[in-house]
Amino acid sequence: MKTFSIAPFSSVLGGCMIAALLLPLTLSAADNRITSEIESVEVMHNGELITIERGNDRNATLPEMYQKTDRGCPPFCVQPMVVVPGVETIGEIDMLGYLQRISEGDDTLLVVDSRTPDWVMQGTIPGAVNIPWNKINHEGGKTFAAPSAAESLVHILSDEFGAKQDPQTKTWSFDDAKTLVFFCNGIWCPQSSINIKTLNGIGYPVDKMKWYRGGMQDWVSVGLTTVEPD
Template sequence: MKQPAWLIGATLLAAAGVVGAEEMKVKVTPDLESVTVMHEGEEVVIKRDQDPDGRIAEDYTQTSRECPPFCVQPMQLLPGVHTIGEIELLEMLADRAMGEDEFLLIDSRTPDWFTKGTIPSAQNIPWTQLHPESSTFDPFVAETLLIDEFDVKKTGGLFDFREAKKLVLFCNGPWCGQSPTNIRALVGMGYPADKIYWYRGGMQLWHTLGLTTVKP
């Protein structure tokens, strides 16, 4: 039986000594210790915190956030959009590292949140750049993102999404509306829903599981 690329990648990393000489006590799954990605030109190993005294970051300890705007998001955001969890995201990152999958990982939060830490290999495209009702929305910036970053073509004044990139979006967690706003804006522009993946757990669950973060 052929092993998935993420498992092969994890095995190769362990054999090369990247994961470490000793087996991790806190793994992602019984078969997966870590995933290595490129972030700003450097390798970053995504793994769970090995410190038994580790605790969640203070920004994510609050349990009461006023709604709106911090309302609980549905599991299925829009028809066709894929909702994924941590395992699926890590598998996608590992497959991409092995050259078998190409996508953009997008942190939809505003820059003040992004600079506190993000998922390795993510790029910041705040919801304000794509949402037409945002006070800072600029149609030229939005169109530039579609063409230059997402590989959307424009012919005769119309967007062609047939070769558009696969996108994975996230924000602060199930109570955060920033990535859902980005996703709805993209689908509203005609972006194929089946090319959009939503990591609903976002930074809240990423921190809760003690997974690696990086600061820009």
């Protein structure tokens, strides 16, 4: 039987190997942090304080809805890393930062779940507002719940996003518009990227749009908290 001493593993690689061997024995449920610096993040969701943290079940697996690897393209094509030049692609830690800022009273931000309600009913990111992509876009000749894409988009831009339209010229001002953080199901989901492209097409500033490309699939893959609508 081989034995190991700590000295030969003084390098970073050796330290990581030892940590991996000891992990199941030394970590308690309370030690499953988001990062080494972040234990949890508290956010407001529909008037309720929700704690976003990682799960403590070492045998947990992805929900069945996110286990597929082949969904068919189109429509479920792999999205590019940059959806529109100038729109920042972000990760989980960035998303947590935006959510925390919103919960602390920053009303210049809005996290937008672009998915249709049937997906949202199965869980969303705490602090997100659901504005389905088909409330903004008409694509492929489909009939959507909104009376028309134009009417829906005007309402969302003014009432949800804080943009202002000149009643005479019908042009939009985005000076006071919110910074929007979009997500959907994952890198194979086009719903949030379509919204970003649509808004970019009407002049929404690229520096006021962020894109969480990994979406729900990446969020649940690291065990982060989700919430279901009432």
